Structure formats: structure tokens, C-alpha cells
Amino acid sequence: MKSGAKPRSAGKERETAWLFHGGRILDAPRAAAWRAPTQRAKSPRAGSVRARASSYQEAVLVRGERIESVGPLDRLRREAGRGARLVDLRGGTLTPGFVDSHIHLLTWIRAVSDVWLAKQSPEGLEDAIRTARGLARGEDWVTIRGWVPREWSRDLKSRATLDRLIPERPLVLYAVDGHSVWGNSAALRIAGIHGRTPDPSGGAVDRDAAGEATGVLIEAARSLIGPFVRRHRDPAEELAGAIRKAHSLGITGAHDFDPTEIRSAAQRLAARGPLPFRLLLSVPASQLDSAEALELRSGWGDERLRLGAVKFFADGTLGSGTALLESEYEDGTGTGVEVISRPELTDRCARARKAGLTVAIHAIGDRAVRNALDAIEGAIQSGGPFPLPPRIEHIQLAREEDFPRFKALGVHASVQPIHQVTDRVVAKRKWGARTARSYAYRSLLRAGARLLFGSDAPFDRPGPLLGLQAAMLRREHGEGPGDAFHPEQRLGLAQTLRAHLEEPNVVAGWRTPLGRLRVGWGADLVQFDQDLLQMEPDRLGRAKIRGVWVAGSKVHGKSL
Known part of the structure; x- marks a missing residue:
């Protein structure tokens, strides 16, 4: 058998085949192995699209729901057989599908159409009420x-x-x-x-x-x-709209943390046919009793829709001054809010683990992160590991001595890189010198933690390319290097891709391997119009999505 190829069964002859060629084939391992070419080797970029595309030697063959072969185009043409659909990347990039590991899909799609308060004043409020009142039915x-x-x-x-x-x-x-x-x-x-x-x-x-x-x-x-709160809405149709919008950003899967309506909406949508998306749902803390009574388990579901973690809150937020800190805020407003005490959080984590449920704990302040780690450790010590990896959400401020505990306990660090760009001014004002250990992604990685990337949309800006930029630059597009927020915490492209493409699928526990362009792995794919490896990080946002595939079916722009 030829290297890089997978044997094909007779039944697969009838499955749809896609052959991608003429562009960059990119995932985290390829990004890690890539070395910038010499100026001489870059010369094809100055020529036509055809000349640029001819410099790419690797192609990908998809048949059915998985990647069947990876290698030279000539060989893959022969393996593809008649009827394969050719996709000329035209010098662009093919990546695995991106996963937003922390998003609120229904709230996000509603926020797109809802009225927003443009000015924080009574006058601005009056304008917003006038508009919103006109839209209410x-x-x-x-x-x-x-x-x-x-x-x-x-x-x-x-x-x-x-x-x-x-x-x-x-x-x-x-x-x-x-x-x-x-x-x-x-x-x-x-x-x-x-x-x-x-x-x-x-x-x-x-x-x-x-x-x-x-x-x-x-x-x-x-x-x-x-x-x-009463609104005339159809959550299933809203979820379908959210998935379409996610596709337009290159997102093929999500870990959702909306507390209400999302589970019934997802079930109604899935009843129509396989979701064109990989959706991991959560259980609100208030419904732990119900989940136990119904004997729900993390991982229950199929390859498109399944149950994930119970979501607990250890504290509040930075902006409101309710994130729980070890010592007082710089503005003298206290140490934040302990939403759940450490003993109670430990007890709830232990209950979840015993019931076959994993946990996701919202923890922004350093004391909240410590409490969350303590609670997970206590639950493990009392009865063994969780069914799927436990996770802590946000981790915007943490003690250095807690970084190694993520690896030791098998806890994934679920972070939103766009937050450190959005929040840096408030963080400096409220946390002062402590920001040296805030949004500390490189420190977490060096300590052995495994990162998950998300957006927390609509509470911040969605889009994987924005997340990559934020993690690699630590500043806004268009700002200079001197504006970077603690640049010592910047990550490389391979590290950011792994956090957006691979680790989220590990945490979800899908049976299909996802997140790499390898033989036998799932064909969740995104086509970009530009070579991402040839772009400066602060220009990544200019790349456009040309196509999206989930389980080998093209879904971008497709009506659900």
C-alpha cells in the first residue's frame, strides 16, 4: 500500500469524494514543522494565481466522512476515480474545521439582531428604548x-x-x-x-x-x-441561523454554555436530520439534580450532538469587580464575589463525577481558579477521574503555583484570547502589577496545561482568526508592537491552532478523530482564500472563507 493512503472498500465507491489541491494544507503539526522559505523560494507569490498554486505539492482526498488520502496530486487523482469533485484552492489554505470552545449560540444570534446601548447615559438609553420598543411585538x-x-x-x-x-x-x-x-x-x-x-x-x-x-x-x-422575559422567538430556527453564521467564520463545532432553550432547540434541529455541525452541550448548575435523576452522562449523544460538562460558577467578572481575588482590587472595592464556596463546589463536583458527568467551572480571579482546582482535586480524590476531561473557563488571573496543577489534575484550560485584548485597560486599573500573571497562556503551556480556545460570544467578538491574532500578538490589529499586553505571553501559530482545532475535540470525546489533516481523520474542513502561512499575524483577519465541510459534506451557505 502507498504511504499516506487508506484502503478503500467497494461501498465507498458511491460516497462523495472531494479532492483538494493547489494550495496550503495546514494544521498544527504542519505549522510546527514549517520553516519560512528564502526570498528566492517566495518568488512564485509575485506571479499569477496558477503559478502560485503550482508551488504547492500536497493534496487531500476526502471520501464520505473521512480523509482517505494525503499526498501528491497525481497519485490522488488516480485514487479518486471518476466522479470526484475537484476543489482548486488557488493558492489559498485548507485547514481542519475550527471549534469555538466557549460560546453562547442562541444568545449570540439574538444579540446580532437585538438593540444595543450605544451611549452609556440616560439620553442614550432613551434612544435605545425607542428603537427596541418599535421592534417588540x-x-x-x-x-x-x-x-x-x-x-x-x-x-x-x-x-x-x-x-x-x-x-x-x-x-x-x-x-x-x-x-x-x-x-x-x-x-x-x-x-x-x-x-x-x-x-x-x-x-x-x-x-x-x-x-x-x-x-x-x-x-x-x-x-x-x-x-x-417574554419574546416571540423560535429557538430551533435561531440555532439554525447561529450555525450558518458560525460556518461563515470557519467554525464547524462549538461547546455551548447557554443555560436555557439550547438543548430543546438542538434536539428539534437534529430531528430533521444530521446536524451540519458538532455541538457539545452543557448542563447548568441549577439542573444537576435533574441530570442525576435522569441518569444523563457526559458523552451521551452521537457524532454531531452530545452532552458535555455541568457548568458551575466560582466567581463573577473583571468588569463588574466580582471576579474573586486573593487580595483586594487596586481600587479598594473588595476581593470580589464567591458565587459558590469551595466546600460546596467540591461537593458538587464530586456529585457530578459520581453521576458520570464532567465539570466546567467559570473562574476568572486567582482565588476562584484556586478554588476550582481544589474542588476538582477533591472530587478526584474522593472517587477517581471524571468521564471526560474537566475544564476551567476563562482563567484571567491565576497564581503561578497553580499553573502546574492543570497538568497534574488533567484539567483543560479553556481561555478566550480576545478577552485579553478587550479587557487589558480594565485589568491594568483593577489588578495593577498582578497583570503579569493574567491571561498567561504561555505560562500555562510551559507548565504542561492543555489549552482550549473560544470566544465567549456574544460577550466578546467571535471568529477563530481574531482569536489567533489575539494570542499571537496580544494587541489589536493596527497597533504597534509596543502596545502588546504582556508580550512575553504570546503564542506561536502551531500552539494556537492546536488550541482551536485539536484539543476541543479531545475534550468533547468524539469517536471520530478530528482536528488534523491526516488519513482516517474526520473531514471537517475550512477553505481560505489566502495562504495563512504567508500572512503576517496582524493581517490574518483579511483572509476570507471560501468553503466549509462537515463530515465530508459542504455546508457553508447551505440552508438548514
């Missing part, structure tokens, strides 16, 4: 996104501010970080929230000096109003 609540709590004075963050603008119809503002909401009197009345409403564990009902509810609900208190 029937008895829909008026909802607005993009509220930044820290930019509003204490006296303005009250129901009165909202009631003056819209007294009779329920209104809810969602904070830009997703960790607090602000409702008017009509909304609170429907939800039954008032000054005597007790604070839920891990949350707070904000109150004024007289003890009356201001309408601001922080962290876990958001759940007091969420079930009452």
Missing part, C-alpha cells in the same frame, strides 16, 4: 444589550431612571458581560421581585438606602427574572 418585553454597570452612577442605577422612560411595559437591560441585568418596575412586578426578596446563593438583589429593589440583579439573582 405584542406582549414582548423590551430588551436591550450592552449596558455597562460601572459607567453608571449609583443614583442613576434605579428603577426610577427606567420608569421615567418606559413605565408601563416590562424592560430589561443586559450587562455587556452577561453577569447582571437591570429591570424597570413593570418587569420586577411580573417577576415578583421586591425589597424583601431574599438574595439567592451566589447573587444579590441590589437595594437602595430605603431597602427597596433598584432593579439591578447581580450574578445568580439574574435567574429571578430570566424565566419571565
Whole structure:
């Protein structure tokens, strides 16, 4: 048998075959092995597209759902047989499909069409309410996104501010970080929230000096109003739209952390036929009891849709000052919020593990990260390993002595590189010198941690190429090298590709190997119009998606 080829069964003759050629074949191992050519070797770039494409020797043959062969084009043409569909990359790039390891698909697609607060002022709010009210139908609540709590004075963050603008119809503002909401009197009345409403564990009902509810609900208190928000929507159709949008960014799979509606929406969509996507769902912490009673297990599902981790929250966010720290914030506002105590978190992790469920723990501050690691370690010590690798989400600030614990405990570090670009100004102000160990991706890798990359959309900007840029440059596109945020934490292309292409599929536990362009691996693929290896990192965002395949079927632009 020829090297790089896989034997073909007679039944596969009828399966769709795709032959990709004339461009860069790129995955993490190839990026690691690549060496920049000499200037002389680069000369084809100055010629025609055909001349450039002729300099690429490697081709990929896909048959059915998997990669059948990788090697020289002439050989693969013979192996492909008649009827194979040729895809000329025209000097572009073929990569495995990208996975967003932390996203909120329904919230993301809704945020695209929802009204956002453009100006953080009563005047800006009035404009947003006027627009949102015009879009609301029937008895829909008026909802607005993009509220930044820290930019509003204490006296303005009250129901009165909202009631003056819209007294009779329920209104809810969602904070830009997703960790607090602000409702008017009509909304609170429907939800039954008032000054005597007790604070839920891990949350707070904000109150004024007289003890009356201001309408601001922080962290876990958001759940007091969420079930009452009424909007005319079809979650299954919204999910289909989110998947199409993900395809347009080169995303073929996602780990979703929306707390509600996503599971029923995914089931309805999957009932129509195989999802054109690999979707790993989560279980909200509030539904652990139900998951135990129903005997749900992490990994249950098929090769397109399966159950992942139970999601717990160890703290809040940087922007709101609720991320849990070992020592006080630089602005003297305390040490943050412990959403779940360490003993309780350990107990819940142990319960999840015993039930056959893995865990994903939101932990942004250094004390929260320590608590999360302690809880996972305690659960393992009490009963053995988790069924799928446990993970900690965000890890925006951590102690150096905790970095090696990720490898020791088998915990994946799920991070969002775009956050360190978006948050760096606030991080410097609130954490000061501690930022030397913030968003410390290189330090985590050096300590043996395995990284997962995601976006946290819609709470930050989605798109794998943006994530690669952020991890490799530590600055915005167009900024100079001197603007990089702790450049000592920059990663190389191979490391970033591994975190976006390979590790997310390991954590998901798919039976089909995914994330490399190798014989026998799944044919989740993305075609770019440019050679990514020949582009400077700050120009990666200019590359366009030309095609997307999931399990060997072309899906980009295809109606679901």
C-alpha cells in the first residue's frame, strides 16, 4: 500500500469524494514543522494565481466522512476515480474545521439582531428604548444589550431612571458581560421581585438606602427574572441561523454554555436530520439534580450532538469587580464575589463525577481558579477521574503555583484570547502589577496545561482568526508592537491552532478523530482564500472563507 493512503472498500465507491489541491494544507503539526522559505523560494507569490498554486505539492482526498488520502496530486487523482469533485484552492489554505470552545449560540444570534446601548447615559438609553420598543411585538418585553454597570452612577442605577422612560411595559437591560441585568418596575412586578426578596446563593438583589429593589440583579439573582422575559422567538430556527453564521467564520463545532432553550432547540434541529455541525452541550448548575435523576452522562449523544460538562460558577467578572481575588482590587472595592464556596463546589463536583458527568467551572480571579482546582482535586480524590476531561473557563488571573496543577489534575484550560485584548485597560486599573500573571497562556503551556480556545460570544467578538491574532500578538490589529499586553505571553501559530482545532475535540470525546489533516481523520474542513502561512499575524483577519465541510459534506451557505 502507498504511504499516506487508506484502503478503500467497494461501498465507498458511491460516497462523495472531494479532492483538494493547489494550495496550503495546514494544521498544527504542519505549522510546527514549517520553516519560512528564502526570498528566492517566495518568488512564485509575485506571479499569477496558477503559478502560485503550482508551488504547492500536497493534496487531500476526502471520501464520505473521512480523509482517505494525503499526498501528491497525481497519485490522488488516480485514487479518486471518476466522479470526484475537484476543489482548486488557488493558492489559498485548507485547514481542519475550527471549534469555538466557549460560546453562547442562541444568545449570540439574538444579540446580532437585538438593540444595543450605544451611549452609556440616560439620553442614550432613551434612544435605545425607542428603537427596541418599535421592534417588540405584542406582549414582548423590551430588551436591550450592552449596558455597562460601572459607567453608571449609583443614583442613576434605579428603577426610577427606567420608569421615567418606559413605565408601563416590562424592560430589561443586559450587562455587556452577561453577569447582571437591570429591570424597570413593570418587569420586577411580573417577576415578583421586591425589597424583601431574599438574595439567592451566589447573587444579590441590589437595594437602595430605603431597602427597596433598584432593579439591578447581580450574578445568580439574574435567574429571578430570566424565566419571565417574554419574546416571540423560535429557538430551533435561531440555532439554525447561529450555525450558518458560525460556518461563515470557519467554525464547524462549538461547546455551548447557554443555560436555557439550547438543548430543546438542538434536539428539534437534529430531528430533521444530521446536524451540519458538532455541538457539545452543557448542563447548568441549577439542573444537576435533574441530570442525576435522569441518569444523563457526559458523552451521551452521537457524532454531531452530545452532552458535555455541568457548568458551575466560582466567581463573577473583571468588569463588574466580582471576579474573586486573593487580595483586594487596586481600587479598594473588595476581593470580589464567591458565587459558590469551595466546600460546596467540591461537593458538587464530586456529585457530578459520581453521576458520570464532567465539570466546567467559570473562574476568572486567582482565588476562584484556586478554588476550582481544589474542588476538582477533591472530587478526584474522593472517587477517581471524571468521564471526560474537566475544564476551567476563562482563567484571567491565576497564581503561578497553580499553573502546574492543570497538568497534574488533567484539567483543560479553556481561555478566550480576545478577552485579553478587550479587557487589558480594565485589568491594568483593577489588578495593577498582578497583570503579569493574567491571561498567561504561555505560562500555562510551559507548565504542561492543555489549552482550549473560544470566544465567549456574544460577550466578546467571535471568529477563530481574531482569536489567533489575539494570542499571537496580544494587541489589536493596527497597533504597534509596543502596545502588546504582556508580550512575553504570546503564542506561536502551531500552539494556537492546536488550541482551536485539536484539543476541543479531545475534550468533547468524539469517536471520530478530528482536528488534523491526516488519513482516517474526520473531514471537517475550512477553505481560505489566502495562504495563512504567508500572512503576517496582524493581517490574518483579511483572509476570507471560501468553503466549509462537515463530515465530508459542504455546508457553508447551505440552508438548514
